Amino acid sequence: MVGLDPRVEQLPEPVVAAHGPLDLERRAAACRLFCQGVIDVVAPLVPVVKPQAAFFEQLGAPGMVALAEVIHYAATKGLLVVLDGKRNDIGSTAEAYAAGILGPEGQSPWAADALTVSPYLGGDSLEPFVTVARKRAAGVFVLVKTSNPGGGMFQDLVCDGRPLYQYVAAEVERLTADTRANCGYGAVGAVVGATYPDQLAELRAAMPHAWLLVPGYGAQGAGAADVAGAFDARGLGAVVNNSRGILFAHARTPYAEKYGPARWQEAVEAATRDMIGQLRAATPAGKLPSPAA
Amino acid sequence: MVGLDPRVEQLPEPVVAAHGPLDLERRAAACRLFCQGVIDVVAPLVPVVKPQAAFFEQLGAPGMVALAEVIHYAATKGLLVVLDGKRNDIGSTAEAYAAGILGPEGQSPWAADALTVSPYLGGDSLEPFVTVARKRAAGVFVLVKTSNPGGGMFQDLVCDGRPLYQYVAAEVERLTADTRANCGYGAVGAVVGATYPDQLAELRAAMPHAWLLVPGYGAQGAGAADVAGAFDARGLGAVVNNSRGILFAHARTPYAEKYGPARWQEAVEAATRDMIGQLRAATPAGKLPSPAA
Numbered sequence: 001m002v003g004l005d006p007r008v009e010q011l012p013e014p015v016v017a018a019h020g021p022l023d024l025e026r027r028a029a030a031c032r033l034f035c036q037g038v039i040d041v042v043a044p045l046v047p048v049v050k051p052q053a054a055f056f057e058q059l060g061a062p063g064m065v066a067l068a069e070v071i072h073y074a075a076t077k078g079l080l081v082v083l084d085g086k087r088n089d090i091g092s093t094a095e096a097y098a099a100g101i102l103g104p105e106g107q108s109p110w111a112a113d114a115l116t117v118s119p120y121l122g123g124d125s126l127e128p129f130v131t132v133a134r135k136r137a138a139g140v141f142v143l144v145k146t147s148n149p150g151g152g153m154f155q156d157l158v159c160d161g162r163p164l165y166q167y168v169a170a171e172v173e174r175l176t177a178d179t180r181a182n183c184g185y186g187a188v189g190a191v192v193g194a195t196y197p198d199q200l201a202e203l204r205a206a207m208p209h210a211w212l213l214v215p216g217y218g219a220q221g222a223g224a225a226d227v228a229g230a231f232d233a234r235g236l237g238a239v240v241n242n243s244r245g246i247l248f249a250h251a252r253t254p255y256a257e258k259y260g261p262a263r264w265q266e267a268v269e270a271a272t273r274d275m276i277g278q279l280r281a282a283t284p285a286g287k288l289p290s291p292a293a
Numbered sequence: 294m295v296g297l298d299p300r301v302e303q304l305p306e307p308v309v310a311a312h313g314p315l316d317l318e319r320r321a322a323a324c325r326l327f328c329q330g331v332i333d334v335v336a337p338l339v340p341v342v343k344p345q346a347a348f349f350e351q352l353g354a355p356g357m358v359a360l361a362e363v364i365h366y367a368a369t370k371g372l373l374v375v376l377d378g379k380r381n382d383i384g385s386t387a388e389a390y391a392a393g394i395l396g397p398e399g400q401s402p403w404a405a406d407a408l409t410v411s412p413y414l415g416g417d418s419l420e421p422f423v424t425v426a427r428k429r430a431a432g433v434f435v436l437v438k439t440s441n442p443g444g445g446m447f448q449d450l451v452c453d454g455r456p457l458y459q460y461v462a463a464e465v466e467r468l469t470a471d472t473r474a475n476c477g478y479g480a481v482g483a484v485v486g487a488t489y490p491d492q493l494a495e496l497r498a499a500m501p502h503a504w505l506l507v508p509g510y511g512a513q514g515a516g517a518a519d520v521a522g523a524f525d526a527r528g529l530g531a532v533v534n535n536s537r538g539i540l541f542a543h544a545r546t547p548y549a550e551k552y553g554p555a556r557w558q559e560a561v562e563a564a565t566r567d568m569i570g571q572l573r574a575a576t577p578a579g580k581l582p583s584p585a586a
Binding site for chain 2: 005007024052054055057058059060061062063064065067068084086087088089090091093094096097099100101109110118119120121122123124125143146147148149150151152153154155157158159160164167168171
């Protein structure tokens with residue numbers, strides 16, 4: 001999975017230059033152009049992209065227009081789209097998010113294939129998303145164990161012998177029950193940070209029917225060996241995300257020296273191919289046939 | 294506080310009729326017109342409105358354009374705006390939300406005065422919002438105890454003798470520390486549902502420097518007596534929200550009989566005045582001078 005985090009201040013100089021002085025509309029246009037350029041490169045290589053809503057929302061309404069265009073563009077290139085919005089609310093309001101973001105083609109203006117959601121409001125706030133996802137063969141990824149340094153402040157609190165994140169994991173596993181496909185995995189997954197390798201394996205075991213969306217690879221410090229525990233023995237069950245390490249490879253070692261800003265798309269391709277190679281070498285995903293083969 | 298939840302299917306018939314067949318653009322226009330009509334009525338009566346992001350986001354990019362217009366319109370009418378987005382993410386992404394939604398006038402495309410945020414990611418995910426809020430005299434409301442029936446699934450889990458929501462409350466109180474104004478309250482508040490009156494008083498005591506944003510009044514079943522515990526002895530410290538009970542008063546007892554859809558704005562005014570009267574009669578807010586006096 002390639003995360004689309006178009007941080008304006010880090011965009012390659014040629015992308016920014018194409019849009020002149022950066023007012024809000026032009027910044028949104030630069031982000032759209034950049035994401036479309038990334039999609040062009042990665043569409044033959046990976047199955048899914050993850051636009052981060054915050055970096056579009058930061059640009060106001062023009063940013064949200066760009067987000068809609070990026071989602072649509074990714075879909076036309078055959079990619080699945082996970083919108084990383086970490087949305088949620090009480091029941092009837094959660095229904096509005098679910099219908100708008102995941103609803104059926106032609107009825108949902110965003111038409112993402114999956115959405116990340118936050119669990120603090122409890123199971124009844126998650127169910128509207130699961131209901132819509134089942135109807136439309138879409139997906140929901142619930143935050144369970146996040147990759148940030150302070151993620152443990154509440155997630156690791158121990159309640160009756162078990163940390164909070166284990167309770168959330170149990171609810172995620174329960175929600176998969178009526179949604180499982182032949183592969184064994186359901187429409188409900190969990191976000192589990194790669195920065196906690198031991199807990200990845202523990203949570204893989206606790207949620208045998210939930211896809212794990214694994215952020216933290218690359219810029220946040222985790223490598224391929226750290227995420228191995230997220231996969232099952234067949235090499236299925238995990239989607240590993242890399243955002244900054246791919247998007248801004250043109251400015252990062254070892255790609256900056258070879259490509260630089262002018263050849264940023266080649267840097268994106270090299271970083272993506274390297275990540276795929278690393279995951280194949282160091283995780284059970286290496287057992288899977290290559291899509292290109 | 295009047296919550297702006299423009300549920301398209303519940304809008305008064307005259308508002309919908311003005312926009313012809315309801316494609317996405319027209320539905321967004323109807324929501325904008327409706328919210329502006331509500332703002333016209335309530336601006337002289339209440340200090341703050343709370344647009345619910347989900348009902349705008351449900352309408353795609355046109356909905357987000359409408360949301361920006363509604364926030365701007367409310368500001369021109371002298372209202373404070375709390376955007377109810379329940380946003381959050383890891384640190385650098387939280388910074389993007391904070392800058393975009395709460396950043397200083399002219400630099401923030403949304404320019405809301407406060408934002409609701411979700412605490413599951415921990416204290417380091419809350420701090421970027423507090424930092425931006427302090428700089429700009431804006432506010433942050435952290436979910437502590439939500440009003441939905443299933444809110445207790447995780448929030449009430451007992452960790453070392455105290456429920457999870459008390460840990461979140463302690464973090465909210467800590468975050469107010471460097472932000473307190475002369476009134477004693479800071480830039481960081483807490484969302485505490487009116488549907489749990491006992492816990493409102495308990496949380497008022499646990500967070501003596503945090504504003505409480507109290508949803509659940511009206512359509513969700515709580516009345517004025519239920520929210521009394523959210524106020525301090527001076528009648529300060531709480532902001533009580535009513536959304537559906539005011540917005541759709543034209544279709545609800547006792548206003549439907551008297552006003553109906555054609556006179557929906559009069560129904561909004563009557564319901565707002567009644568709520569103010571009920572809060573004055575049954576809570577310490579009655580000690581405050583009337584703004585109209």
